[in-house]
Amino acid sequence: MPDPAVPPTPPVLLASLLAREDLALRRIAGPDDPTAVVHWVHTSEMADPYPYLLGGELLLTAGVHIPEAAGSGTYFDDYVSRIVAAGGAALGFGVAPVHDTVPRALVEACERHGLPLLEVPPQTTFSGVARAVWQLMARARLAELRRVTEAQQSLTAAASRPDPVPSVLRQLAQRLGGWAVLYGPEGAQIAGAGRQPGKEAASALAGLAEVVRPADGGSGGPGVSAGPPHPASATDTAFGTHLAAYALGAGHGFVLGVAVPERAPGDHTVASVAAVLLSLLTGEQQSGTGAARSSALVRLLLGAAPEEVAPLLGGRRWVVVHARPDGQGVPDQIAASALGAALGSALVDPVGDVVRVLVPADRPPAPLPGWTLGVSACVAPQDWPAADTQAARALARARATRTPLLRHGPRPALADLIPPDEAVAHARTLLAPVTARPALTETLRTWLSLHGSWDRTAVALSVHRNTVRQRIARCAALLETDLDDPDVRMELWFALRRI
Numbered sequence: 314m315p316d317p318a319v320p321p322t323p324p325v326l327l328a329s330l331l332a333r334e335d336l337a338l339r340r341i342a343g344p345d346d347p348t349a350v351v352h353w354v355h356t357s358e359m360a361d362p363y364p365y366l367l368g369g370e371l372l373l374t375a376g377v378h379i380p381e382a383a384g385s386g387t388y389f390d391d392y393v394s395r396i397v398a399a400g401g402a403a404l405g406f407g408v409a410p411v412h413d414t415v416p417r418a419l420v421e422a423c424e425r426h427g428l429p430l431l432e433v434p435p436q437t438t439f440s441g442v443a444r445a446v447w448q449l450m451a452r453a454r455l456a457e458l459r460r461v462t463e464a465q466q467s468l469t470a471a472a473s474r475p476d477p478v479p480s481v482l483r484q485l486a487q488r489l490g491g492w493a494v495l496y497g498p499e500g501a502q503i504a505g506a507g508r509q510p511g512k513e514a515a516s517a518l519a520g521l522a523e524v525v526r527p528a529d530g531g532s533g534g535p536g537v538s539a540g541p542p543h544p545a546s547a548t549d550t551a552f553g554t555h556l557a558a559y560a561l562g563a564g565h566g567f568v569l570g571v572a573v574p575e576r577a578p579g580d581h582t583v584a585s586v587a588a589v590l591l592s593l594l595t596g597e598q599q600s601g602t603g604a605a606r607s608s609a610l611v612r613l614l615l616g617a618a619p620e621e622v623a624p625l626l627g628g629r630r631w632v633v634v635h636a637r638p639d640g641q642g643v644p645d646q647i648a649a650s651a652l653g654a655a656l657g658s659a660l661v662d663p664v665g666d667v668v669r670v671l672v673p674a675d676r677p678p679a680p681l682p683g684w685t686l687g688v689s690a691c692v693a694p695q696d697w698p699a700a701d702t703q704a705a706r707a708l709a710r711a712r713a714t715r716t717p718l719l720r721h722g723p724r725p726a727l728a729d730l731i732p733p734d735e736a737v738a739h740a741r742t743l744l745a746p747v748t749a750r751p752a753l754t755e756t757l758r759t760w761l762s763l764h765g766s767w768d769r770t771a772v773a774l775s776v777h778r779n780t781v782r783q784r785i786a787r788c789a790a791l792l793e794t795d796l797d798d799p800d801v802r803m804e805l806w807f808a809l810r811r812i
Contacts, residue, residue, distance in 0.1 A: 323453040323578045324350035324369070325446055327403055327429060333445055336437050338405070342420045343429035351402045354443040361395055368400025371431075371446065373439045375407040379416065389422040396428060403429040407439060457579045464488045464583040472590045474683040475638030477651035481594070482506040485587040489580055491555075491573030495591065496522045498566025510554045510572045517551035518558065522568040525560040546585075557581070559588035567595045594651050619694035630674040633689040633700040635708040636681075637667050644668055655681055667708070669701070680717035687711050688720040709759055713769035733811075740808035746791035748812065753791075756784040758809045761802055 327349040331338050352369030358377040359365065366372070383389060396404060404423060406415045415432055423430035433442065467488065471480035478495060485493040486507025492515075494505040500523065509515065524547045546559045555576040561567040569588045573580065623629065636652055638644050644652070649668045653661035656678050660671035672678060674691045687708025689700035703721040711719035747753045756774060760781065763769045771778040789796045796802060 323450060323457055324352050325449040325453065327351055327371075329449055330371075330442075330445060331431070336442060336445055337434045338437070338442070339432045339434075341415060341430055341432050342423040343403070344427055346429075349402065349429060351446060354439075354446050356439050356443075360392065362401075363395040363399045366396070366399035366401055369402050370400075371403045371405055371442070372396060372401050373405040373407065373433065373442060375410075375439075376412045376416070376419075379412075384416060384418045389416065389418045390425070393419070393422040393426045393428055397426050401428065403431060405431040405433050405439075405442060407433040407435075407437075409435040457577075460488075460577075461579045461582050464579075465586050468583075468587050468590055470682060472594060472651060473655045473681050475640075475642060475644050475648045475652075477594050478591065478647055479504050479506065481587055481590055485571070485584065488583055489571060489573050489577075490575075491571060493587070494518070494570045494572075495595075496526075496568040496570060498526075500526070503567075511552060514552040514554040514556070514572055517549065517554075518556045518570045518572050521547055521549050521556050521558040522570050525558045526566060526568050527560070546581075546588075557584060559584060561588055561592040561595055567591070593654055594647055619697055623694040630691050630693060631697065631700070632672050632674055632678070632691055633697065633704040634670040634672055634678050635667055635687040635701075635704040636670065636684045637708060637712065639683050639685060642666075652681070652684065667705075669704070671697070678718065685711050685716070686718040688718065690721045706758075706762070709773040710762060713759075713763050713766070713773035736807075736811045740811035743804070743808045744792075744812060746793075747788050753784055753788050754809070754812075756781060757788045757805065760785055761806050761809070765796075765802075 326347070328347050330336070330351065331340060350369070351371045353367075353371075354373065355362075355366065355370040356373045357365055358374055360378045362372060380388065393404070406412075406419065408414060415430070420430060433439070464484075467484050468481055471477065471484040474480040482493045482495060482504055483506040489507075492505065492507040492509050495503045496519070497503045500519065502519075510518070525544055544560075546557065548555070548557045550556065553574070555573050557571045557580075559569040559571075561569060569584070569591055571580075571584050623631075634656060638648070643666045644663055646663065649661045649663040650659075652668055653659055653670050656670050656672050657676040658670050658672045662669040678686055678688050680686065685708065687704045687706070687710070689703035689707065692700040707719045707721045711717070741748070744754070747757065756770070759773050760766075760770045763773065767778045767781050770781045774781070785796060792805075794801050794805075796805075
C-alpha cells in the first residue's frame with residue numbers, strides 16, 4: 314500500500330474524539346496511544362475494505378458483513394490485518410441493531426494487530442461520529458490558520474527591525490519551538506536562534522542544507538555549470554528531531570535550516586514565510602535594476618547632472634530619508650537593505666549609525682518599528698543636497714522629541730520677503746564669527762530649533778549636556794550678543810536658515 318494520501322485538513326487526535334461525552338465512544342482494544350490521530354471517517358460493510366481505504370481513516374462498521382461462523386475461523390484476523398495494511402487509524406464497531414455486543418474474536422484480533430477498536434453505543438449514529446470529526450477538524454484548522462497568520466505578522470515585523478536577520482530567526486524559532494539557523498553560500502553558519510539540537514542533529518541539518526543548495530553555491534558566475542536541479546526545500550527526521558531546509562532566493566546560496574522536536578501541520582507554511590523574508594534580506598538586486606542603478610552612479614561620478622541620471626533610478630521627484638535605529642546599535646549592511654526594502658527603495662547608504670535612503674516621492678515613508686526617521690521635502694534631483702540637509706535636521710528633531718517620524722515642512726515665512734541675495738549676505742556677515750567652527754554652528758542651530766532645551770539638544774547631537782552649554786556660551790561670546798533675548802534668537806534663526 315502506498316503512503317496514505319493525507320488531506321490538507323489537520324488530523325484529529327483519537328483521544329479528543331473519545332473525550333466527547335455526547336458520543337460516548339469507548340476504546341475496548343488496541344494500544345492506548347495519546348498521539349494517535351484520525352484524518353477522516355469512512356463507513357463500510359465490505360468484508361475486505363482494503364481497496365476502498367486511503368489510510369488514516371476511522372473505519373465504522375455495524376458488522377453486517379460478518380458471517381455466522383466467523384468466530385471459529387480466521388475471518389476477524391484477516392479482516393483486521395487488511396485494515397492495518399491499508400493504513401487504517403482505528404475501527405469503530407456499532408452495537409445494535411445487528412450485534413448486541415462487539416464480537417470477542419474481533420476484540421482479540423484488534424489487540425493482536427495493534428488496531429484501536431472503539432465501541433459505538435446504540436444512541437450514537439455513524440453520521441454523528443463523522444460530524445464530530447469534521448467539527449474537531451474545523452476547530453483545529455481555524456486554530457492553525459490563526460497561528461500561521463499571527464506568525465506571518467510577527468515575522469514581517471521582525472524583518473523591519475534594525476537587526477532583521479537575527480530578529481526573523483528568533484521569531485521563527487519561538488513560533489516553531491525549536492532552532493532556526495541561516496547558512497551562508499559556503500555552508501558556514503551565519504546566525505542562529507532558539508534551542509539548538511544535539512550535535513548529531515545539528516550535523517544532519519547542515520547536511521540537509523547541502524541538499525537544497527545549488528551546486529555552484531549560488532555564485533552564478535559565467536562558465537559555471539548549473540548541474541542537476543536542486544529541490545527548493547527538503548525535510549528529514551534524525552536523532553528524534555524533525556529537520557527542514559529551505560533554499561533562499563534564486564541561486565544566492567543561502568539556506569534556512571529548522572530543527573524542531575515535534576512538527577505541527579502549519580510549521581512548513583510559517584518556515585516558508587520566513588524563507589521568503591530572508592531571501593529578500595540576503596538576496597542581491599535583480600540584474601535589470603542593479604544595472605540601471607550602477608549606470609546612474611557611474612554617470613554621477615563622471616560628472617553627469619543628477620537630473621540626467623534620475624530617470625535611471627526610477628523616479629522624477631524624491632524625498633531623502635535619514636534613519637537611525639532605536640537603541641545604541643550601529644546598523645549593518647543587511648539592516649540597511651531591509652530598511653530600504655521597507656521604504657520601497659534600493660538606494661541606501663549606511664553611514665555610521667545613520668542610514669540615508671533616497672525614496673521616490675510616490676512612496677511616502679511611514680513610521681517603522683525600531684527606527685527613528687527624518688524625511689525631507691519632496692524635491693527634484695538637482696535639490697538632493699539640500700534635501701539631505703533637511704532630512705538630517707528632521708532626524709535630529711525627531712530624536713530630540715522622541716517622534717518616530719518627522720517631516721521637513723517648508724511654508725511661506727517673513728524671511729521669504731527679503732531678497733535671497735541680501736538675506737544670504739546678511740546671514741554670512743552676522744554668523745561669520747561661528748561659521749568657521751561647524752560644531753558651534755550646528756549646536757546653535759539645533760539649540761534654537763529646540764527652544765533652548767539643553768537636554769534635548771544633547772540627545773539630538775549625541776553629546777553631553779555640558780558640552781551643549783559650553784558651545785552655546787562660546788557662541789554667545791563670539792557673536793557678542795545675549796542669547797536669552799528672543800529678538801536675538803529670532804534673527805539668528807533666520808540667518809541660520811540661509812547658510
